[in-house]
Amino acid sequence: MKALLLSDAEFKNDGYNEVTSVLYSFFEGKNIKLDHIETATNELAYCTGCFGCWIKKPGECVMQDKIAQINQMSMNSDVVVYIVPIVFGQFSANMKNVIDRWLPNMLPFFELRKDGMTMHPPRYSDYPSHIMIGYAKGLSDQDEQLFTDINKKHRKNVEVLFWKDSKEKLYKELGSLSLSRKGGEL
Amino acid sequence: MTEKMEEEVRSENCKIGPKGDSESSMNKDSSHVILIDASPKVSEKSVSEWFSDYCRDYWKNESFTVEQINVRKSIKNADLTEVYKRMEKADAYVIIFPLYFFCMPGILTRFLQDYVCFFLEHSEPVRQKKKVYAVVNCGFPEPENNEEAIHVIKSFSEKIQAEFGFGISLGAGPMIYGAKDAPFMKKVFHNIEEALTMIKEDILAGERKPEQQTLKNVYLTANFPRKLYLSFGSKGWIKTAKANQLEKGELYKRPYSK
Numbered sequence: 001m002k003a004l005l006l007s008d009a010e011f012k013n014d015g016y017n018e019v020t021s022v023l024y025s026f027f028e029g030k031n032i033k034l035d036h037i038e039t040a041t042n043e044l045a046y047c048t049g050c051f052g053c054w055i056k057k058p059g060e061c062v063m064q065d066k067i068a069q070i071n072q073m074s075m076n077s078d079v080v081v082y083i084v085p086i087v088f089g090q091f092s093a094n095m096k097n098v099i100d101r102w103l104p105n106m107l108p109f110f111e112l113r114k115d116g117m118t119m120h121p122p123r124y125s126d127y128p129s130h131i132m133i134g135y136a137k138g139l140s141d142q143d144e145q146l147f148t149d150i151n152k153k154h155r156k157n158v159e160v161l162f163w164k165d166s167k168e169k170l171y172k173e174l175g176s177l178s179l180s181r182k183g184g185e186l
Numbered sequence: 187m188t189e190k191m192e193e194e195v196r197s198e199n200c201k202i203g204p205k206g207d208s209e210s211s212m213n214k215d216s217s218h219v220i221l222i223d224a225s226p227k228v229s230e231k232s233v234s235e236w237f238s239d240y241c242r243d244y245w246k247n248e249s250f251t252v253e254q255i256n257v258r259k260s261i262k263n264a265d266l267t268e269v270y271k272r273m274e275k276a277d278a279y280v281i282i283f284p285l286y287f288f289c290m291p292g293i294l295t296r297f298l299q300d301y302v303c304f305f306l307e308h309s310e311p312v313r314q315k316k317k318v319y320a321v322v323n324c325g326f327p328e329p330e331n332n333e334e335a336i337h338v339i340k341s342f343s344e345k346i347q348a349e350f351g352f353g354i355s356l357g358a359g360p361m362i363y364g365a366k367d368a369p370f371m372k373k374v375f376h377n378i379e380e381a382l383t384m385i386k387e388d389i390l391a392g393e394r395k396p397e398q399q400t401l402k403n404v405y406l407t408a409n410f411p412r413k414l415y416l417s418f419g420s421k422g423w424i425k426t427a428k429a430n431q432l433e434k435g436e437l438y439k440r441p442y443s444k
Contacts, residue, residue: 075442093296
């Protein structure tokens with residue numbers, strides 16, 4: 001099995017170091033090969049909404065930078081863990097560029113879901129499990145709930161955890177999650 | 187944001203400076219509103235840019251002044267400190283952006299994240315309480331998809347000690363813009379203008395009193411059959427791909443398959 005950690009080099013505080021050390025230990029304990037990519041400010045271009053990844057070079061971003069490596073490794077992992085500094089209840093700027101530029105991995109078309117909402121269909125038959133671990137000092141309940149809703153309300157196959165100053169708690173929560181690839185709706 | 191988090195953001199992440207010399211306490215005769223267009227699009231006019239122009243034109247005879255800021259051009263061309271100083275002088279922002287993965291696009295996140303750093307770094311004895319409004323558009327026909335993105339702007343407002351007004355949520359944004367002159371759009375535009383009037387009245391009313399009711403978000407979409415909208419959308423992608431010499435089957439490529 002393979003796991004990929006994606007994190008933001010702009011917010012490397014104590015919480016970040018603790019979460020990273022838990023994850024290294026957790027995956028080592030499970031004998032799962034782990035890669036880790038940090039993204040620094042200005043390292044990834046912003047998604048410009050050109051849709052070139054849908055109608056010019058389907059499945060790949062047309063902008064040449066580290067995103068090709070990130071998406072290649074992400075799509076070939078069993079589980080991808082995003083270590084996310086929470087800003088305004090959502091992803092930090094660097095992590096948002098990683099998320100936005102995941103767009104090539106879905107199709108441009110629309111599908112209507114059972115909950116009455118529209119979504120884009122999957123490009124691949126199956127995907128890695130996605131785990132978001134949010135962290136921020138003094139995170140409000142409101143921002144925590146917002147981060148959960150952004151990730152879970154509209155998408156399947158995304159788990160959300162928060163760093164709460166307890167390695168044991170995070171370890172236990174990670175242990176309860178499925179770490180294998182999943183098919184079906186995004 | 188707690189004091190601890192403020193300290194952390196200030197010490198670790200602030201790249202915007204320098205401190206001081208704000209002119210935001212200057213005397214003004216009228217309110218000043220900044221329309222912040224945050225579409226990252228480069229080569230075509232976006233729904234957000236169009237909406238920013240629409241607001242500017244709709245409010246051209248009002249008693250407040252209106253200024254437009256384009257986030258992409260500001261980040262690319264301008265000294266952001268100067269842009270942020272202009273923002274400090276304003277009484278209200280209307281932040282207009284497309285939905286990206288159910289929240290703000292990366293480019294707007296960077297712009298506002300660094301603005302909060304500027305806000306915290308700036309020594310300002312008396313800050314005027316600003317009002318903030320959100321206008322979010324998505325390609326999905328259901329405007330409810332934008333709900334969390336509006337909450338994100340509310341959260342940003344709290345970080346700069348501003349008063350959040352409400353959000354205008356547009357489903358089927360590209361159709362509202364593209365078919366704006368069609369008869370079936372009349373009702374949507376009537377509702378958009380009602381919402382802009384609400385913003386105007388709220389700005390002119392000044393600081394909201396605690397006993398006043400919270401303003402509700404406005405959810406709008408094109409008055410058009412959803413199945414037909416989704417079908418047109420899919421056909422549109424195939425047509426555009428063909429213009430790029432791609433067959434329909436090639437749209438399903440899986441470059442990262444093992």
